[in-house]
Amino acid sequence: xxxxxxxxxxxxxxxxxxxxxxxxxxxxxxxxxxxxxxxxxxxxxxxxxxxxxxxxxxxxxxxxxxxxxxxxxxxxxxxxxxxxxxxxxxxxxxxxxxxxxxxxxxxxxxxxxxxxxxxxxxxxxxxxxxxxxxxxxxxxxxxxxxxxxxxxxxxxxxxxxxxx
Amino acid sequence: xxxxxxxxxxxxxxxxxxxxxxxxxxxxxxxxxxxxxxxxxxxxxxxxxxxxxxxxxxxxxxxxxxxxxxxxxxxxxxxxxxxxxxxxxxxxxxxxxxxxxxxxxxxxxxxxxxxxxxxxxxxxxxxxxxxxxxxxxxxxxxxxxxxxxxxxxxxxxxxxxxxxxxxxxxxxxxxxxxxxxxxxxxxxxxxxxxxxxxxxxxxxxxxxxxxxxxxxxxxxxxxxxxxxxxxxxxxxxxxxxxxxxxxxxxxxxxxxxxxxxxxxxxxxxxxxxxxxxxxxxxxxxxxxxxxxxxxxxxxxxxxxxxxxxxxxxxxxxxxxxxxxxxxxxxxxxxxxxxxxxxxxxxxxxxxxxxxxxxxxxxxxxxxxxxxxxxxxxxxxxxxxxxxxxxxxxxxxxxxxxxxxxxxxxx
Ligand code: SF4
Numbered sequence: 001x002x003x004x005x006x007x008x009x010x011x012x013x014x015x016x017x018x019x020x021x022x023x024x025x026x027x028x029x030x031x032x033x034x035x036x037x038x039x040x041x042x043x044x045x046x047x048x049x050x051x052x053x054x055x056x057x058x059x060x061x062x063x064x065x066x067x068x069x070x071x072x073x074x075x076x077x078x079x080x081x082x083x084x085x086x087x088x089x090x091x092x093x094x095x096x097x098x099x100x101x102x103x104x105x106x107x108x109x110x111x112x113x114x115x116x117x118x119x120x121x122x123x124x125x126x127x128x129x130x131x132x133x134x135x136x137x138x139x140x141x142x143x144x145x146x147x148x149x150x151x152x153x154x155x156x157x158x159x160x161x162x163x164x
Numbered sequence: 165x166x167x168x169x170x171x172x173x174x175x176x177x178x179x180x181x182x183x184x185x186x187x188x189x190x191x192x193x194x195x196x197x198x199x200x201x202x203x204x205x206x207x208x209x210x211x212x213x214x215x216x217x218x219x220x221x222x223x224x225x226x227x228x229x230x231x232x233x234x235x236x237x238x239x240x241x242x243x244x245x246x247x248x249x250x251x252x253x254x255x256x257x258x259x260x261x262x263x264x265x266x267x268x269x270x271x272x273x274x275x276x277x278x279x280x281x282x283x284x285x286x287x288x289x290x291x292x293x294x295x296x297x298x299x300x301x302x303x304x305x306x307x308x309x310x311x312x313x314x315x316x317x318x319x320x321x322x323x324x325x326x327x328x329x330x331x332x333x334x335x336x337x338x339x340x341x342x343x344x345x346x347x348x349x350x351x352x353x354x355x356x357x358x359x360x361x362x363x364x365x366x367x368x369x370x371x372x373x374x375x376x377x378x379x380x381x382x383x384x385x386x387x388x389x390x391x392x393x394x395x396x397x398x399x400x401x402x403x404x405x406x407x408x409x410x411x412x413x414x415x416x417x418x419x420x421x422x423x424x425x426x427x428x429x430x431x432x433x434x435x436x437x438x439x440x441x442x443x444x445x446x447x448x449x450x451x452x453x454x455x456x457x458x459x460x461x462x463x464x465x466x467x468x469x470x471x472x473x474x475x476x477x478x479x480x481x482x483x484x485x486x487x488x489x490x491x492x493x494x495x496x497x498x499x500x501x502x503x504x505x506x507x508x509x510x511x512x513x514x515x516x517x518x519x520x521x522x523x524x525x526x527x528x529x530x531x532x533x534x535x536x537x538x539x540x541x542x543x544x545x546x547x548x549x550x551x552x553x554x555x556x557x558x559x560x561x562x563x564x565x566x567x568x569x570x571x572x573x574x
Contacts, residue, residue: 010351014540014543015540015541018543018547019519020520020545023203024204024231024242025238025239026238027241027242039547058382062538062540064284065201066204066302066303066304088286088302095304149304150308151212151213151304151307154311154312155212160316161316162187
């Protein structure tokens, strides 16, 4: 079973990985160890692979630092679900192949600490209170995530998704 | 149908008339990488994309500004990786001390009206100050451009910001930027381009302040039509113009008459109040710098307030010029002398303490008033520290009293 970690609005990338913990500042260290190190020490210490992040509006605002979603990827977050996302974060997460859902209707169905099961194939999450459907990803995003990220996609296809 | 500036720039790059919402593949004119991310971009290009050489070295510019000069062996080694890469690939690099990427690319006219300028840094919106389509991306996107010369962009809707009136004494472009945060919120322009109108009279430096903070509205781009000083100093292509038939998703109006100095309170950029609501709050660190407000005019505005006065012993005022040229200008006309006589500390040009990594990192419970652009919790150091954002004039007035002070009250 996966656990739900709930976040509020405007969670910024400085909270996900403070600039002082960037790979640039700590060569050779796994950036995953810095995920929410100061803002959510409980997440930092006990998040397990497959856990879900569920947030309110504008998740990932602030810096373009890709190491913020990369830290969440290294922690093997199962999916990120939010009412809305900041632009660069959304793009970075898709590029890294992280399942990411803009799902304003789904957010209230989750409580902090819920035990859930994510089925990415079906696009749904089972909770103790029932099944929560996730909206389908935009076509190009699904192609990228299925390929494991934009780098493997371009390497395999020799072009961007949708490019003639 | 008419087009906004962003639509004109993307149409030209895509070779067809584009519409908001459309995805286009373009070859950006300039792609910037800075010291903080260049090593990771190189690694993605080589290891994940399997490319040993960049597609077009002339498209790329590198800077060493985020931890500059380096503070640790690890950072120094990382900068050497970037340096070696620049040399071996024939890429132009601006070195330690030259200044903040967004300032240097404008000074060097690497960013120009009508260009698409993408950077591994969210404040790449700053290039909108010269009428460029400037936007930030993550390391993988930048690595892909290095490898292929191309990227995909979604054509943004454009929000028109119509400015009227003029600044009263002690009120500055920073106060306008903060007022827009207050009115539009940190997510008010997500995915959109912001186009600022009514500012033909505004000098380049004020436009840079405004465009840099467009990303704090969530915007993809923050573009000022290249008029006035920008049109005098930069070549403006004749296809780039304000089209009266352009379609805007929305219009936001702001009147500068009656605007008073604004202050963003910890820990949100859009948590903005009039200075009278917060005046008197004690602070112990003052930071004058960043791509938003670290230019000559910002140091000059602070020097005008501090002239003949002293920084109170309860605070430290740290001045980090945005670039070596801005520092040189301030050194030549006595601006720096005034600041130093008042008790300021001067550092190497660059990002300085903006990201909390060096040259003034905040400790536990420190309270900083910064002329920068972000006051997120822990951004400048300890998670228990806090950051207020304001203009250089407010920063200088606050340095004299140790409490947030309206420069008009001195
Ligand atoms: S000055 Fe601050 S906001 Fe500007 S580029 Fe440097 S770190 Fe980023």
